[in-house]
Amino acid sequence: MLNNTPKEISERSALVVNPAKTCQPIGAMYAALGIHGCLPHSHGSQGCCSFHRMHLTRHFREPIVASTSSFTEGACVFGGKTNLKKGLETVFEIYNPEIVAVNTTCLSETIGDDLSEIISSTNIPKGKTVIYANTPSYVGSHITGFSNMTKAMVTHLASKDENGGNNKLAIIPGFVEPSDMAEIKRILKLIGIPFIMFPDTSGVLNSPNTGKYVMYPKGGVTV
Amino acid sequence: MKDDMNKIVDRILFRYPAKVMKNRKEHILVKEPEGPKEISANTRTLPGIITNRGCAYAGCKGVVIGPIIDMVHITHGPVGCSYYTWAARRNKGKAREGGKSFLEYAFTTDLQESDIVFGGIKKLAQAIKEAVEIFHPKAISIAATCPVGLIGDDIHAVAKKAQEEYGIPVLAFSCEGYKGVSQSAGHHIANNKLMKDVVGTEDIPEAQRKKYSVNILGEYNIGGDEWEIKRVLNKIGYTVIATLTGDAEYGDIAKAHNADLNLVQCHRSINYIADMIEIKYGLPWMKVNFIGIENFSNSLRNMAKYFGDAELMERTERVIQEEIEDIKDEINRYKEMCKGKTAVLFVGGSRAHHYQGLLKEIGMETVMAGYEFGHRDDYEGRDILPYIKLDADTRNIEELTVEKDERKYRLRMSPEKLEELKKEIPIHQYKGMIHDMKDNTIIIDDLNHFETEMFIKALKPAFFGSGIKDKYIVEKMGVYSKQMHSYDYSGPYAGFRGAVNFARDTAAGIHTPAWSYIVPPWKKEPILKGKIEKEGVEEAC
Numbered sequence: 001m002l003n004n005t006p007k008e009i010s011e012r013s014a015l016v017v018n019p020a021k022t023c024q025p026i027g028a029m030y031a032a033l034g035i036h037g038c039l040p041h042s043h044g045s046q047g048c049c050s051f052h053r054m055h056l057t058r059h060f061r062e063p064i065v066a067s068t069s070s071f072t073e074g075a076c077v078f079g080g081k082t083n084l085k086k087g088l089e090t091v092f093e094i095y096n097p098e099i100v101a102v103n104t105t106c107l108s109e110t111i112g113d114d115l116s117e118i119i120s121s122t123n124i125p126k127g128k129t130v131i132y133a134n135t136p137s138y139v140g141s142h143i144t145g146f147s148n149m150t151k152a153m154v155t156h157l158a159s160k161d162e163n164g165g166n167n168k169l170a171i172i173p174g175f176v177e178p179s180d181m182a183e184i185k186r187i188l189k190l191i192g193i194p195f196i197m198f199p200d201t202s203g204v205l206n207s208p209n210t211g212k213y214v215m216y217p218k219g220g221v222t223v
Numbered sequence: 224m225k226d227d228m229n230k231i232v233d234r235i236l237f238r239y240p241a242k243v244m245k246n247r248k249e250h251i252l253v254k255e256p257e258g259p260k261e262i263s264a265n266t267r268t269l270p271g272i273i274t275n276r277g278c279a280y281a282g283c284k285g286v287v288i289g290p291i292i293d294m295v296h297i298t299h300g301p302v303g304c305s306y307y308t309w310a311a312r313r314n315k316g317k318a319r320e321g322g323k324s325f326l327e328y329a330f331t332t333d334l335q336e337s338d339i340v341f342g343g344i345k346k347l348a349q350a351i352k353e354a355v356e357i358f359h360p361k362a363i364s365i366a367a368t369c370p371v372g373l374i375g376d377d378i379h380a381v382a383k384k385a386q387e388e389y390g391i392p393v394l395a396f397s398c399e400g401y402k403g404v405s406q407s408a409g410h411h412i413a414n415n416k417l418m419k420d421v422v423g424t425e426d427i428p429e430a431q432r433k434k435y436s437v438n439i440l441g442e443y444n445i446g447g448d449e450w451e452i453k454r455v456l457n458k459i460g461y462t463v464i465a466t467l468t469g470d471a472e473y474g475d476i477a478k479a480h481n482a483d484l485n486l487v488q489c490h491r492s493i494n495y496i497a498d499m500i501e502i503k504y505g506l507p508w509m510k511v512n513f514i515g516i517e518n519f520s521n522s523l524r525n526m527a528k529y530f531g532d533a534e535l536m537e538r539t540e541r542v543i544q545e546e547i548e549d550i551k552d553e554i555n556r557y558k559e560m561c562k563g564k565t566a567v568l569f570v571g572g573s574r575a576h577h578y579q580g581l582l583k584e585i586g587m588e589t590v591m592a593g594y595e596f597g598h599r600d601d602y603e604g605r606d607i608l609p610y611i612k613l614d615a616d617t618r619n620i621e622e623l624t625v626e627k628d629e630r631k632y633r634l635r636m637s638p639e640k641l642e643e644l645k646k647e648i649p650i651h652q653y654k655g656m657i658h659d660m661k662d663n664t665i666i667i668d669d670l671n672h673f674e675t676e677m678f679i680k681a682l683k684p685a686f687f688g689s690g691i692k693d694k695y696i697v698e699k700m701g702v703y704s705k706q707m708h709s710y711d712y713s714g715p716y717a718g719f720r721g722a723v724n725f726a727r728d729t730a731a732g733i734h735t736p737a738w739s740y741i742v743p744p745w746k747k748e749p750i751l752k753g754k755i756e757k758e759g760v761e762e763a764c
Contacts, residue, residue, distance in 0.1 A: 001327055002327055002328070003318075004323055004324075004325060004328070004358055006357060010353075010356070010357055012353050012357075013349060013353075014332060014345075014346045014347070014349035014350040014352075014353060015297070015330060015331075015332070015349070015350040015353040015354055015357075016302065016305075016330070016331045016332065016333040017328060017329070017330055018309070018328060018329050019302050019305065019306055019329065019331060019333065021302060021306075022302060022303050022306040022307070023301050023302055023303025023304075023306070024303075025303070026303070041271075044369070044400075045278045045369055045400035045401045046268065046274060046276050046277060046278050046400075046405070047277040047278025047279075047280055047281050047304075047400045048278070048303075048400070050274075050275065050276065050277040050278070050281070050692070051277070051281070051303070051304070051307035051308075052307075053692050054307070054311065054690075054691050054692055055307055055311075057691050057692055057694070057695060058691055061695060062695055063692075063693070063694075063695040063696040063699060064692070065273055065672055065696070066273070067271050067272065067273050068270070068271075068273075068274070069270045069271075070267065070268050070269070070270045070271075070272070070274070071369075071400075071401045072267060072401060072403075072404065072616055073401050073402055073616065073619050074615065075401070076369075076372075076373060076401050082270075083270040084270070086269070086270050086271060087270035087271030088271065089271065090240070090243060090269060090270065090271030090272060091271045093240045093243075094239065094240070094243065094271075094272075094673055095273070095672075095673070105369070106300070106301050106303075106339075106368070106369055106370045107369035107370060107373070107400065107401060110339060110369070110370045110373045110374065111373060136301075136336070137301035137302070137303050137370075138301040138334050138335055138336050138338070138339050138370065139335070139336050141302070
């Protein structure tokens with residue numbers, strides 16, 4: 001393996017060889033899966049969404065579903081507004097998720113699509129929610145993407161409570177495996193602290209094989 | 224299984240909103256003895272649909288260019304694209320004696336925000352310099368990703384300059400992910416570049432040319448397929464000059480025009496180059512199918528017929544007999560285990576067709592098959608090529624026109640003789656998948672998540688051959704699913720010994736004791752008598 005790597009160390013300023021990091025959107029997708037009944041939506045080319053699903057599926061050996069805006073050359077020139085609007089309408093009509101978490105890609109970031117404007121002008125069915133995070137691939141890594149999507153959850157979903165809060169501890173587990181999240185929850189329950197943990201992929205990405213496929217498994221934190 | 228497939232399809236389509244239904248209806252076809260045979264393919268996927276399709280970059284760097292072993296493939300763009308195509312396909316390769324293989328490496332320029340703003344050209348030039356100095360590859364490829372096309376980095380100029388400076392070929396591919404409607408666009412872009420700059424650059428002197436030399440096009444050596452095919456071809460007496468592009472060296476492809484026959488395995492990804500080589504160098508191509516015992520044997524016989532040598536034909540028959548003798552008993556054993564079961568295939572651009580023969584040999588019937596990114600000619604055959612309307616997305620991909628190379632053009636046989644042969648063997652001909660399918664089977668293009676779920680419930684196959692993305696969706700429903708892109712890390716599946724591997728894995732997969740612990744809903748929930756066949760769909764609808 002890696003027989004062609006020379007023994008002597010050479011300075012490199014441009015070429016990155018076998019990177020130990022990947023791009024933001026995959027982290028955002030992973031975080032989004034930690035919300036109950038959430039369908040991640042990748043606003044960019046089909047390939048991005050396809051690559052992320054492939055990579056996450058291979059790692060967790062669990063079905064990972066996510067929709068995409070399916071950009072074409074035309075969409076890059078004229079902007080992805082129609083793609084996202086139509087995409088979201090189709091998603092709610094066919095797949096009926098509770099919430100859709102949109103993440104951007106390097107493509108939609110470079111052309112400068114304004115997500116908040118597009119989403120606010122889209123017809124979202126009653127009782128459903130759309131949140132979004134800006135995740136340009138050329139900034140940071142998958143960890144940044146995870147953090148951006150987690151931040152988006154707070155910005156879009158949390159509301160201020162005049163009565164001084166709900167007396168619960170907010171736990172943000174960071175980019176860890178679903179089993180780790182389950183363990184954190186177990187310990188907290190033992191201690192007896194009321195808490196909300198988000199994102200929580202336990203039960204989503206390590207769900208049992210029951211013979212029935214459910215698109216939105218029981219796990220995940222509820223809105 | 225006797226339920227009318229049309230009804231099943233209609234019931235599933237009925238669940239779509241009107242617009243989506245209209246679109247998807249054109250992509251689904253039930254084979255009938257008479258009736259419409261036209262299918263819509265290679266068109267845009269509606270945004271929001273959970274599709275399995277990828278992008279042009281995946282088709283170009285991931286599929287066609289990636290498997291060339293002695294090149295350093297630099298992905299110019301943010302880090303992700305390179306990371307996801309790093310050993311993601313199982314295109315195997317082995318460095319030749321004294322040569323190098325870079326298959327286990329991923330190279331990228333890892334563009335940052337400032338590069339997107341000020342351009343990434345300098346970084347790319349520097350990356351090429353470092354790659355040359357550290358790794359000394361035979362050649363370098365540069366694959367563009369979405370943002371590179373948008374900010375307008377001139378990768379071709381960088382490639383040209385680097386080529387002059389370092390004296391090795393540097394190929395730039397403008398395969399930005401948004402081009403075309405699927406991976407298919409990337410195949411075309413890769414084909415064009417290989418034809419323009421690589422094929423035909425290295426001649427084999429006449430004295431050193433071997434009899435019966437062939438190229439295998441569209442074989443990517445997944446799980447070692449190409450090695451098994453080559454083993455048999457060598458045994459018969461063929462010389463394989465180049466394989467495009469499984470386990471290929473840059474130099475092999477440069478020499479490809481010296482062969483006497485091109486064998487086209489994956490029609491979708493490589494037919495462009497096969498056509499162009501014929502026009503430019505006079506070397507005809509023939510469609511082959513190396514999957515399945517009968518298909519492989521027939522392809523070998525067709526090859527012998529092309530060369531028209533009695534001794535070669537005899538040797539072919541002898542080898543076929545010998546090989547079949549070796550595997551006969553084992554195949555029969557697995558056939559006993561798989562007999563009477565049904566299969567659904569949904570794979571890229573040719574495997575959904577190729578594997579039907581092999582499945583039949585182990586007693587399984589394919590009830591539904593589809594391509595992820597096939598074109599209409601892959602479904603309906605090349606005869607319809609003149610009638611395909613090009614849409615805007617396809618027109619954006621350059622259609623290369625080549626001319627006869629007067630110096631290197633060599634007629635392999637007289638045009639009259641070739642015409643004569645065409646009647647017997649599939650030279651320049653591919654009849655498409657629909658041709659080989661049985662009546663009352665479903666042909667489906669760009670199968671999406673929703674349809675996968677519905678069709679599995681309705682058809683209840685024993686075997687679902689697809690990719691990693693839908694594997695676990697289907698397995699959660701208690702149906703065995705096999706990745707036909709990576710062979711579930713097994714292989715080879717091509718050729719004679721490959722057929723045994725496939726039969727063994729499939730039999731084992733279907734009969735895994737684990738399935739008995741997961742009873743699919745249609746077996747668990749008792750239903751009224753007489754409604755059995757429809758239950759799955761009704762529940763689904």
